[in-house]
Amino acid sequence: MTEQTPFVVGATYGRRKDIHAKFGGQQQGGISTPVGEPFVFLFTGEGGHAFGYRDEFRDDGTFWYTGEGQVGDMKMIAGNLAIRDHAAAGKSLEMFERMDGRGTVRYMGRATYLGHHLEERPDRNRAPRQAIVFELALEKPEAGVTAGGSQLPPISPSDRAWWNLSLEELRRRAKQRIGRAASAAERRVVTYQRSQAIKVYVLKRAAGCCEGCRANAPFLTKKGQPFLEPHHIWRRSDGGPDVPEAVIGLCPNCHRRIHYGADGDGYNRTLAERMRELEPNA
Numbered sequence: 391m392t393e394q395t396p397f398v399v400g401a402t403y404g405r406r407k408d409i410h411a412k413f414g415g416q417q418q419g420g421i422s423t424p425v426g427e428p429f430v431f432l433f434t435g436e437g438g439h440a441f442g443y444r445d446e447f448r449d450d451g452t453f454w455y456t457g458e459g460q461v462g463d464m465k466m467i468a469g470n471l472a473i474r475d476h477a478a479a480g481k482s483l484e485m486f487e488r489m490d491g492r493g494t495v496r497y498m499g500r501a502t503y504l505g506h507h508l509e510e511r512p513d514r515n516r517a518p519r520q521a522i523v524f525e526l527a528l529e530k531p532e533a534g535v536t537a538g539g540s541q542l543p544p545i546s547p548s549d550r551a552w553w554n555l556s557l558e559e560l561r562r563r564a565k566q567r568i569g570r571a572a573s574a575a576e577r578r579v580v581t582y583q584r585s586q587a588i589k590v591y592v593l594k595r596a597a598g599c600c601e602g603c604r605a606n607a608p609f610l611t612k613k614g615q616p617f618l619e620p621h622h623i624w625r626r627s628d629g630g631p632d633v634p635e636a637v638i639g640l641c642p643n644c645h646r647r648i649h650y651g652a653d654g655d656g657y658n659r660t661l662a663e664r665m666r667e668l669e670p671n672a
């Protein structure tokens with residue numbers, strides 16, 4: 391899987407003109423498997439929500455992607471099989487987010503299969519069924535300069551171990567790359583370690599005050615840490631997966647204001663400006 395990706399993270403493409411006209415593959419649906427190309431194209435967002443599709447980034451940094459099959463239990467065939475076996479087949483998973491109903495998509499990056507599980511989700515007829523949910527690691531495609539898994543020894547999950555790391559060390563860990571030859575287990579470890587590093591990094595940088603309104607955190611957690619919520623200033627498809635300079639630590643009021651406030655989008659832009667002060671070297 392050393393084939394270069396022809397796509398740029400964050401750039402938008404016309405699905406039919408820029409993707410299928412050049413590489414082939416099914417023009418409908420979430421999973422497209424062009425014949426004779428080293429790619430599987432995945433499309434996420436909008437479109438499928440009505441049928442119980444719900445793709446999302448999880449707390450451990452993995453991206454959960456719902457398989458295909460509109461009615462009845464999903465089966466490990468066709469596109470679903472192409473995702474599971476992409477590494478063995480020498481194909482990369484290229485992930486796009488739908489931007490509108492007219493086929494504009496944005497390139498999110500290259501994904502790797504880590505595992506999958508079944509979940510009960512409604513099908514097109516609103517009948518409960520077993521859906522296949524893929525657990526993927528999403529990477530910027532230039533990633534993977536090393537051969538193995540993590541370049542850094544993993545930190546134990548204990549809060550104390552993480553909070554004892556310096557900001558610099560947390561930043562290094564937040565940005566660590568997954569090697570090309572890493573196994574699924576190694577990828578899962580690095581993905582988790584990275585997302586944990588970002589969370590603790592942001593909370594330590596905030597030092598107990600909301601990075602939006604600068605008020606003190608409203609309370610201490612049971613573990614004695616000031617309570618603030620990490621918020622992603624850009625949709626992750628704009629710049630690929632997590633980086634520390636995309637995440638700000640907010641009090642619950644500021645966080646809700648972005649999502650529910652009449653001025654939510656404007657406030658988010660203000661915070662994006664503030665991030666330049668918080669991360670001048672980014």
Ligand SMILES: [Zn+2]
Pocket residue numbers: 600601602603604605640641642643644645
């Ligand atoms: Zn605030």
